[in-house]
Amino acid sequence: MQINLTGHHVDITDALRDYVNEKFAKLERHFDKVIDVHVVLTHEKTRNQHNQAEANLQVSGNHIHAEASHEDMYAAIDALIDKVDRQLIKHKEKVKDHHRAEGAQRNREQAS
Numbered sequence: 711m712q713i714n715l716t717g718h719h720v721d722i723t724d725a726l727r728d729y730v731n732e733k734f735a736k737l738e739r740h741f742d743k744v745i746d747v748h749v750v751l752t753h754e755k756t757r758n759q760h761n762q763a764e765a766n767l768q769v770s771g772n773h774i775h776a777e778a779s780h781e782d783m784y785a786a787i788d789a790l791i792d793k794v795d796r797q798l799i800k801h802k803e804k805v806k807d808h809h810r811a812e813g814a815q816r817n818r819e820q821a822s
Contacts, residue, residue: 711735711744718752720761720783726751729784733791741798743770749790751783763790772801 715722715730730749738744746768754760763786764777774797778789 711738711747713747713749716748716750718750719755720751720753722751726783730787733787737791737795737798741769741802744798745769751787753783761786763787765790765794767794767798769798769801771805774798774801 711734713731713734715727717726720726730751734747734749744767748766750764752762752764754762760779761781761783762777762779763783765775767774774794776790776793776797778786778793780786780789
């Protein structure tokens, strides 16, 4: 899995880079066909310190986009990982169900 990390108004420190890499590595246990990941970390200086993390994933047969925001950058990354994880599980179930239904239909046709 190729992970590209970009910062917008944020310096990407080694600690942030390692944290993102560690979190996305855990996603591979749910779905191992992630091809490319692009993560953008943004910090906006408004009344509230607002941090946003967004990710675009290219998986086999689909693209997944998720974003999360929080006052703490690490909490924003954690929320982002949770959202991406749910979407990957849903994508995996769709792929699995599609192939299973196709095989069941062939079996019924061959039995007839």
